[in-house]
Amino acid sequence: MLGLNFMFLLPLCLFFVGFGGILFNRRSIIAIIICIELLLLAVNLQLSFSSFIFDDIIGYIFSLFVLSIAAAESAIGLSILVGYYKVRGNISVDSINLIKG
Amino acid sequence: MKLEFIWFFFTFFIVLFSFLSVTSGNAVFSVLFLVLSFLSSALFLISLGIDFIGLMLMVVYVGAISVLFLFVVMMLNVHEEFKDFPLFTFLCIFFLLFLTFLNVNFCPLGDFFSYINWFHLDKLDTLNCLGYVLFSDHINNFIEISIVLMIAMVGAISLNFTSEKGMRDQEFLFQSSRSTEIILFIK
Helix, strand or coil: CCCCCHHHHHHHHHHHHHHHHHHCCCCCHHHHHHHHHHHHHHHHHHHHHHHHHHCCCHHHHHHHHHHHHHHHHHHHHHHHHHHHHHHHCCCCHHHCCCCCC | CCCHHHHHHHHHHHHHHHHHHHHCCCHHHHHHHHHHHHHHHHHHHHHHCCHHHHHHHHHHHHHHHHHHHHHHHHHCCCCCCCCCCCHHHHHHHHHHHHHHHHCCCCCCCCCHHHCCCCCCCCCCCHHHHHHHHHCCCCHHHHHHHHHHHHHHHHHHHHCCCCCCCCCCCCCHHHHCCCCHHHHHCCC
């Protein structure tokens, strides 16, 4: 049907879904972190598919690095979120207005 | 019945679950659909023959990151006021951006079955190849990544570490030691 184009289209699609989720997010901070994870999953899939197509090992290795960085970043982000919740009491996006910017 | 149909189904499930994760009204549903999209992308990679990366996706993403998300969703009071998600705007922008990339032939190399690696050795599977390159050419990156993970572990604990003041602790060395006045006859 699509030939091999889906290997470039699927991660792109996933990237834009995550990007739109960050852009149009009015729910909570944890929804933003979930969309960041979707972006990183799209990058991982793109690297793996490109490495599969061009038969090179370097895409898989860089995908492993991106995976580790995603794990570290989500750990730190969620622990910051828990500390923020202890201070503020809620994690809604609309109440981040202390600087009144 | 070609092989490519199962790739089409995996593609459909990944996009569907990620879209549902973004537009659902509850935090628990978001995490659930995130887990399902991780799982289907890992299955997709395994079906392509990239067994190690698919299993690593399952172990790290589903086993660690999704568990972190579930713990945070359980701990915090995630009260989501689901205002009107601008679905029409989202779909229009998404469709426009998607269409710009749809008509481009990304892979001018030819068909899938014409690109066969004739030097495929039987002993080398994915894990062997990865280890062969990762620990020799990219050892610096590997050590840097491990340092980043160690910093993340230490940071995640130290960000929420509060020393408990006012906690009634025992100082048993002080409690069970004898006073020196009695022993040494000092007043």
